[in-house]
Amino acid sequence: MTQESTSDATESGRIVKRAKTVIPGGAQTGLRAQAYDTGDVAFERAEDATLTTVDGDDYTDYHLGFGPIILGHAHDSVDDAARRAIDGGVLYGAGTTTLEVEVAERLVETIPSVEQVNFCNSGSEATYHAIRLARAKTGNEKILKFEGCYHGWHDYVDVSVYPPEDSLGEQYPESEGMLSSAVENTLVVPFNDSEAVEEVFREHGDDLAGVILEPVPHSVGCILPRQEFLDTLRELTEETNVPLIFDEVISGFRHSPHGAQGEFGVTPDLTCVAKALGNGYPVAAVGGREDLLSQAGGDNKSGVVISGTYSGNLPGLAAARETIDTIVEEDVQSHVTDLGEKYRDGLRDLLADHCISGRVVGHRSIFSLQFGVTDKPETYEDIFGLDEATFRDFAAGMRERGHFFTPNPYKRHHLSFAHDERHLKSYLDDADDVLANL
Numbered sequence: 001m002t003q004e005s006t007s008d009a010t011e012s013g014r015i016v017k018r019a020k021t022v023i024p025g026g027a028q029t030g031l032r033a034q035a036y037d038t039g040d041v042a043f044e045r046a047e048d049a050t051l052t053t054v055d056g057d058d059y060t061d062y063h064l065g066f067g068p069i070i071l072g073h074a075h076d077s078v079d080d081a082a083r084r085a086i087d088g089g090v091l092y093g094a095g096t097t098t099l100e101v102e103v104a105e106r107l108v109e110t111i112p113s114v115e116q117v118n119f120c121n122s123g124s125e126a127t128y129h130a131i132r133l134a135r136a137k138t139g140n141e142k143i144l145k146f147e148g149c150y151h152g153w154h155d156y157v158d159v160s161v162y163p164p165e166d167s168l169g170e171q172y173p174e175s176e177g178m179l180s181s182a183v184e185n186t187l188v189v190p191f192n193d194s195e196a197v198e199e200v201f202r203e204h205g206d207d208l209a210g211v212i213l214e215p216v217p218h219s220v221g222c223i224l225p226r227q228e229f230l231d232t233l234r235e236l237t238e239e240t241n242v243p244l245i246f247d248e249v250i251s252g253f254r255h256s257p258h259g260a261q262g263e264f265g266v267t268p269d270l271t272c273v274a275k276a277l278g279n280g281y282p283v284a285a286v287g288g289r290e291d292l293l294s295q296a297g298g299d300n301k302s303g304v305v306i307s308g309t310y311s312g313n314l315p316g317l318a319a320a321r322e323t324i325d326t327i328v329e330e331d332v333q334s335h336v337t338d339l340g341e342k343y344r345d346g347l348r349d350l351l352a353d354h355c356i357s358g359r360v361v362g363h364r365s366i367f368s369l370q371f372g373v374t375d376k377p378e379t380y381e382d383i384f385g386l387d388e389a390t391f392r393d394f395a396a397g398m399r400e401r402g403h404f405f406t407p408n409p410y411k412r413h414h415l416s417f418a419h420d421e422r423h424l425k426s427y428l429d430d431a432d433d434v435l436a437n438l
């Protein structure tokens, strides 16, 4: 949507217009700007499962800030914990804190691979640190990643997340301005393809610094890993002493407090967590084997530098401690997994009822409706043929009826502990109506 097409008739329209003057694209990221695909939107409140615009329009929120909100927006006990932390000062930046130790201890207890932890503020920082630790340990530079996996915005990993069809199998930089040597050192093969991984190990085994993956890729809806693929990765990396890095920025604490590594029984060497760790507060961590993490314990004249003024900030850690405890004590995953199953089943029934070609993919608390493609996706290529325009129409129709999710057809819906059967019924009733009129 261009600036001219924003509407002065609503407060959202007026704010979007101002935003487009002073903020590139009118939003903090291009992905956020895509919300304008279905109209002007400026939000000002969120509570439980409801997101409210500056015009007072309420939506049931399935976006949940791209996934961090696992307990619901403005969760009382998490916010109270953060407030108490704020009262004691938000940042000390010297020595350690009780909170830092307590959250680290919880990560060590819950995530199988984690023996030590460093905190940071975002998923991209966590994957950056993990790769630096892996490079330092091996003395090598090349990393291996998989098409369709997103690990953040930095040059090491923003490669072949959404390669066009004619760039499959190549190292496709997702942004202009990237360092070519970083891209060259990021090898890329298809997800779930053990033979391609074996070939990389035959050709580059001695030069590899690490293998990084989302054990469940989420940036293309949702792809589930073949067990044999994860087992092969573990065996090859163990044999060659190449650190295996699980990017659990989405799966950690959203799908399970033990991460996908607990669910699939494959323990990596390094793990990145963020998003649901703090129910929306900026807190993230890289954790893993003691011999890898302890490289960062030096005095900055030796070893690995992991740094960040705001790392270990108190409100973020207080939110993380309360979020982890709530997830574990209230068995949040059972609720969101059951509900997710019902949304997926309901949408599959609706596609069949309306004879619409498409598929419903997802895992536990997330789901995506993908039009024009039917086979179970196993790798990035399986999203080719997806009907983007129909998804945007579906998103617009659902938004008119009070359900918000990004109109980006490659992303996903998220559920939280605050979603319940009433949201399910309302969503499916309205989806029935929208699909009938597509």
Ligand SMILES: Cc1ncc(COP(=O)(O)O)c(C=O)c1O
Binding pocket: 066, 121, 122, 123, 124, 125, 127, 150, 151, 152, 153, 214, 218, 247, 248, 249, 250, 274, 275
């Ligand atoms: C799997 C995964 N890794 C890393 C990141 C980057 O996290 P952040 O946006 O907090 O930098 C994301 C963000 O969506 C993600 O989904």
